[in-house]
Amino acid sequence: MKRLRFGILATGTISRRLAKTMQSSTTCELVAAASRSEKKAREFAVEFQVDGVTGYEALLERDDIDAIYVATPHPQHYKWCLRAIEHGRHVLCEKPLTMTLSETQEIATAAKSRGVLVMEAFMYRHHPQTKKLLELVSNGTIGEVRWIQADFGYDAAYDASSRLFAKELGGGAILDVGCYTVSMVRMLAGAAGSRDFLEPVFISAVGQLNERENTDNVAGALLKFSGNVLATVRCATRLNLGQSVRIEGTQGVIEVNQPWFAGSKGATIVIRTSGEEMILETETATDLYSFMLDEFAACWREGRTTSRGMSLADSAGNMQVLEEWYRAVGVSY
Numbered sequence: 001m002k003r004l005r006f007g008i009l010a011t012g013t014i015s016r017r018l019a020k021t022m023q024s025s026t027t028c029e030l031v032a033a034a035s036r037s038e039k040k041a042r043e044f045a046v047e048f049q050v051d052g053v054t055g056y057e058a059l060l061e062r063d064d065i066d067a068i069y070v071a072t073p074h075p076q077h078y079k080w081c082l083r084a085i086e087h088g089r090h091v092l093c094e095k096p097l098t099m100t101l102s103e104t105q106e107i108a109t110a111a112k113s114r115g116v117l118v119m120e121a122f123m124y125r126h127h128p129q130t131k132k133l134l135e136l137v138s139n140g141t142i143g144e145v146r147w148i149q150a151d152f153g154y155d156a157a158y159d160a161s162s163r164l165f166a167k168e169l170g171g172g173a174i175l176d177v178g179c180y181t182v183s184m185v186r187m188l189a190g191a192a193g194s195r196d197f198l199e200p201v202f203i204s205a206v207g208q209l210n211e212r213e214n215t216d217n218v219a220g221a222l223l224k225f226s227g228n229v230l231a232t233v234r235c236a237t238r239l240n241l242g243q244s245v246r247i248e249g250t251q252g253v254i255e256v257n258q259p260w261f262a263g264s265k266g267a268t269i270v271i272r273t274s275g276e277e278m279i280l281e282t283e284t285a286t287d288l289y290s291f292m293l294d295e296f297a298a299c300w301r302e303g304r305t306t307s308r309g310m311s312l313a314d315s316a317g318n319m320q321v322l323e324e325w326y327r328a329v330g331v332s333y
Helices: 013-022 038-048 056-060 074-086 101-114 128-138 173-192 288-302 312-328
Strands: 004-009 028-035 051-054 067-070 090-093 118-120 145-155 202-209 216-225 229-236 238-249 252-256 268-273 276-281
Touching: 004 013, 004 056, 004 288, 013 028, 013 038, 013 288, 028 038, 028 056, 028 288, 038 051, 051 056, 056 074, 067 074, 074 090, 074 101, 090 288, 101 118, 101 312, 118 288, 118 312, 128 173, 128 252, 128 268, 145 173, 173 216, 173 229, 173 238, 173 312, 202 312, 216 238, 216 312, 229 238
Parallel strands: 004 028, 004 067, 028 051, 067 090, 090 118, 145 229
Antiparallel strands: 145 238, 202 216, 216 229, 238 252, 252 268, 268 276
């Protein structure tokens, strides 16, 4: 089977994570990686035995690459997604896809015009654990869904120059990990109503900002969906909230202990109904990111320009909520 040939744009930690997965992928292969630094490009090339390219534009101009993985800081996603699309390359982009709804919409328009695939890299969406969770919700295992709680937070040492906090790098908990929580509750609210996702009709948000950069350290929001579904989302870069998802229905509760790093050690879905408890072990030996790469490659082989698990319409809806959330707590980029 012919493998999809990738170029990685930027050589940071997340790029290394995906490059490692590609080394054993049967559907994708890494051909080259680009950095603005010749030294970093060379080091990455040696580590993963691929071509090192100095400069992002030079990577896009190569004729031996089918797709680009955009792994720059958040504010640069928009520019380099568009440039990759202009070069006719398919795009897998780190989350959040952009900084604003209007930017996401522009990318969607450009992708449609050029007939290329663009997918936001929410790796958890493509794991069997998530598919099982959707099945449980849509099948009414816990009756009608009434409340969803999604948390993702950790405590990082404050560094104003870090991408986690610096405004010019798109810092803040909402864009770094809040994007996961919003993505999850929108997906689950959709599954409760037999849809791929659902948009909230009301949002109320709170947050705490750091004094130097005025980006959010801790933030939370209440979302109301049609169908009598409420959701709370919490995220943090300065508070260890851990990661979890809890779905409460009229006939029971579902809890997920590893929603974002699905399939990791000890991962489970716990279902409680009528005094009974069922524990589904969802740990998998297969690398989490490989499921995302396989889905992206399948779209490419089948000539699809959208992923069933993570469409651009879904990404646009997510960005709309994220933008409203960070603006409501006082963050501006």
